[in-house]
Amino acid sequence: MATAFLKTPLGKAQIEGDQNGITSVSLIGGNQNLIADHPEVLEDAIYQLQEYFNGSRKQFDLPLNPRGTEFQKKVWEELSRIPYGKTISYMDLSKKLGDPKAIRAAAAANGKNPIWVIIPCHRVIGSNGDLVGYAGGLDRKKWLLNHESPSKQQSLFPD
Incomplete structure (x- = not known):
């Protein structure tokens, strides 16, 4: 390795x-x-x-080999389908997996994602739009989502 x-x-x-x-x-x-x-x-x-x-790549093209259960791998595969600059809710994720009742299991698998950023678990948010459940910290999740946003927040105090 x-x-x-x-x-x-x-x-x-x-x-x-x-x-x-x-x-x-x-x-x-x-x-x-x-x-x-x-x-x-x-x-x-x-x-x-x-x-x-640096802002010039929106999609990764790499062979991935994450270690996890079959269910976790299914969740991570679904996460990889979330487009750059878009978000989905945990409920949307569980529905895409075919079982709306699996929301907690999907959230747990999301939290065990071993391939940071490339498998974009940061693109999953709460049903009400809140930034929730990010192992790297909500400040990093916010940064990543802002980085991918088509309309970046402007600073009131430019450098």
């Missing part, structure tokens, strides 16, 4: 994967060095994440 680190606007990300695909992208703390040379198998993931954060 290869590992690389990437500095993002939201913190340091750790990317793991092999020839079968990306298995994990997560935010980490600590003092891991950002190494200029990345494992070749992760170079495309690093490049695409950099493009996403």
Whole structure:
């Protein structure tokens, strides 16, 4: 399993994967060095994440290989279908999975998403439009949704 680190606007990300695909992208703390040379198998993931954060990529094209139960993988696959700049509710997600009663299970699987940003769990919101349930913190969820918004919030105090 290869590992690389990437500095993002939201913190340091750790990317793991092999020839079968990306298995994990997560935010980490600590003092891991950002190494200029990345494992070749992760170079495309690093490049695409950099493009996403600089605003030039709206869709990822990477082989993914997340580890989880069959139900979790089904949820993560459905999350990957949410378009850039769009959101759905947890209820919408459970309906897309074919079982509106599975809302809590779908929310739990969403919370266990091992591939941050690439599988866009941040695009799932509460039925009333509230930002709820984000493992990375609601401030990061808000940042990601604003980053993807077609109409960015303007600052009253430009730099």
